Amino acid sequence: MKVVIVEDEIAASDNLTFLLKAINPDIEILTVLDSVKSAIMYFSTPNMAELIFMDIHLADGISFEIFEEVDIKTPIVFTTAYDQYAIKAFKVNSIDYLLKPINEDELEEAILKFRSKSEDDKGINAQMSGMLQLLQTKTKSYKTTYLVHQRDELIPIKTEDISYFYIETGIVKAVTIHNKSYSIDKKLEDVENELNPERFHRINRQFIVERNAIVNIKHYFNGKLIVNVNPPSKERMVVSKAKSSEFKKWVNS
Template identity: 60%
Template sequence: MKVLIIEDELAASDNLAYLLQSIDRNIEVIAVLDSVKASVDFFSKPHEAELVFMDIHLADGISFEIFERTSIDVPVIFTTAYNQYALKAFKFNSIDYLLKPIDKDELADALQQFKIQNSEKSIDDRQVKGLLDLIQTERKNYKTTFLVGLRDQLIPLKTDNIAYFRIDTGIVKAITSDNKSYTVDEKLEDIEKELNPENFYRANRQFIIHREAVVNLKAYFNGKLIVEVTPVCDERIVVSKAKASEFKEWMEN
């Protein structure tokens, strides 16, 4: 099987190529492309690719632009870090995807499904439009302002000014970049759904943090991470081993 990888992170493309070879020695990676432009050029000419692994965010744009500028006539499996709007779009449009960092067993399952199903099945214009429509809709609906408690008042607080949300003695607090604390009359689970996942991450049960608030990450026992933020928090923010790789991927993207 001849495979094309579209990925702008060298470590990620090398890892995927390694996993593919370890699963099936007959798989040949014919090229690794890192941009929308290079991908459009590739598909504008005759090619031998039988299956494409495609990251969403590329060096010069979002990979969905490729479908708008050229015809891709082979199956595509998207690779993506956890992203709520993207996953919803994939599921709704019946498009295959793998979460990064890619798990070998899940990759093997995806390859098996590719072989079982019609190998000539490719993404059509309807699916691409569905992806773009859902993503654009989700982006527009993210909350930009919270009404927060200040003594006997409710005041508007811009989401961009919030460094992190935390649960403090059972009460949800929004901590701003200038280290002010406000009470938010919502559950942390509901707040998570209202935030843009590109900017905010649910680190654990007690914290949702803005990427701009992250100062550094420290290795902790059993593969966990400690996240140091600004303003400084008086409680240690720990990311579990299960979410550590996902969190680092989110930070890099």
């Protein structure tokens, strides 16, 4: 069996290698990857891996970010010191896991399970989507307040009071539930990364909309959607055909 280990702690990867060899000396460790970036690069090219052992927390992020960039169909066993919230997610998504410190008997059971497991045509990505959202919501701290300039003052604006963000002549603005507009000294991409994806959604290059601000959604030509919000937007909010399915799924979640 050819194995790839994704683990940023040398001691942990060495221990896992030792246990695997103890279980079966014929197991071949193809490589040890220590970051999200290196894993994306490795799995973006053809490889011989038959089983992957992957830690959740890596030096440069959460390992589930890998699956946003690469479609991995190789079976995966996750190694984690995570709490019961995450463990529940693993069970729901039918992906095996091992709690650290890894027990040799449990490791052997995981190997036996994946040897007997039939190939999933949907791939790992289909199983991963729900878990990725759960873990990111659990581990990431989202922006709660924006400090904005108004004349000679600095005013704190709570994100819960913002209906949508948009770009106007290169400037990002936030519109509140009270229909007041404030300039945000950031790129829209940076704002998007700071917001809770359960509440805010980037519908196109110009707009990020808050869930509760949506009044209705209307069908447009060529499979596009028009989103009407409160307070109303000066510019028409259009969701492309390519993003319409994802957007409707988000609204309906």
